Amino acid sequence: MIPTPLLHHALRQRDRIKLNATTARDFPIQNLRTNIKPADLDSIFQNQETAAHWHKTLEAITAIYGTTTALGGVNPGDRRALYYLVSALKPENLLEIGTHIGASTVFLAETLRQNSATARMTTVDILDVNDPKGPWKRSGLAMPPRDYLQQLGMDSRVAFCALSSAHYLQTTTERFDFIFLDGDHASSTVYNEISWALRLLKKDGVILLHDFYPDAQPLFHDKTIIPGPFMAVERIIKEHPEITVIPLGQLPWETKSGTHGTSLALLTRRA
Numbered sequence: 001m002i003p004t005p006l007l008h009h010a011l012r013q014r015d016r017i018k019l020n021a022t023t024a025r026d027f028p029i030q031n032l033r034t035n036i037k038p039a040d041l042d043s044i045f046q047n048q049e050t051a052a053h054w055h056k057t058l059e060a061i062t063a064i065y066g067t068t069t070a071l072g073g074v075n076p077g078d079r080r081a082l083y084y085l086v087s088a089l090k091p092e093n094l095l096e097i098g099t100h101i102g103a104s105t106v107f108l109a110e111t112l113r114q115n116s117a118t119a120r121m122t123t124v125d126i127l128d129v130n131d132p133k134g135p136w137k138r139s140g141l142a143m144p145p146r147d148y149l150q151q152l153g154m155d156s157r158v159a160f161c162a163l164s165s166a167h168y169l170q171t172t173t174e175r176f177d178f179i180f181l182d183g184d185h186a187s188s189t190v191y192n193e194i195s196w197a198l199r200l201l202k203k204d205g206v207i208l209l210h211d212f213y214p215d216a217q218p219l220f221h222d223k224t225i226i227p228g229p230f231m232a233v234e235r236i237i238k239e240h241p242e243i244t245v246i247p248l249g250q251l252p253w254e255t256k257s258g259t260h261g262t263s264l265a266l267l268t269r270r271a
């Protein structure tokens with residue numbers, strides 16, 4: 001038996017070697033939003049009007065989707081952060097990489113529905129998340145994400161796509177104003193995904209990362225670290241200092257294991 005810290009160290013070293021072996025890519029930033037500052041995010045998360053809508057939204061979604069905290073789905077505090085961010089930024093076309101059990105998808109789709117009559121999203125997963133034996137089944141949910149969306153009256157807003165992020169991001173002809181990356185968290189994958197995602201951004205678009213652990217340090221009491229997204233962004237910023245990242249840090253509400261910490265982080269660029 002290898003002790004857990006040693007195993008994590010070995011896995012991280014392997015990830016680092018793979019990232020170092022990854023060919024340098026272009027990072028076209030001309031469409032990446034510049035004008036977001038940490039203070040803007042504070043006012044987004046403290047918006048009282050959004051808070052009032054949030055409580056009604058949570059009640060309506062919970063009545064159908066439940067309160068699952070199954071492994072792999074974004075935690076309830078991060079669902080709330082997605083709601084506030086998407087309510088504020090009002091994307092018309094949103095892309096999510098990493099559907100899994102649809103915990104983020106149902107909240108993103110509902111936010112889009114509240115924002116506009118036409119806003120829609122695509123959610124991509126390397127697995128067929130709606131398969132009868134999909135992740136929803138193994139996580140103890142009653143039905144696949146597509147059926148939950150149907151019950152919530154949002155299925156026409158969401159296109160599911162069972163493809164790898166690499167395949168989707170390199171072949172789609174769609175353009176997005178909000179891209180949420182929550183798929184494979186290996187640093188080399190995230191490095192490539194960000195390069196491809198930047199090409200798909202509409203003017204002033206944003207890229208939001210999940211599982212971004214600043215300085216690859218733990219964020220929660222369980223001491224887990226997912227180092228890949230941080231390592232990928234560290235390399236990208238080294239190669240392109242005009243790119244910057246804003247970790248969302250502490251949210252005004254609880255997220256996971258009694259803390260207010262979040263691994264959400266916005267990719268942006270210096271003005």
Ligand SMILES: C[S@@+](CC[C@H](N)C(=O)[O-])C[C@H]1O[C@@H](n2cnc3c(N)ncnc32)[C@H](O)[C@@H]1O
Pocket residue numbers: 072073074097098099100101102103104105124125126127135163164165166182183184185189
């Ligand atoms: C952390 S889960 C996403 C959680 C989801 N956002 C939620 O809240 O339920 C990551 C998902 O990414 C998918 N995934 C892993 N590698 C991928 C890849 N290369 N391309 C697309 N999806 C991938 C996995 O199958 C998994 O369902």
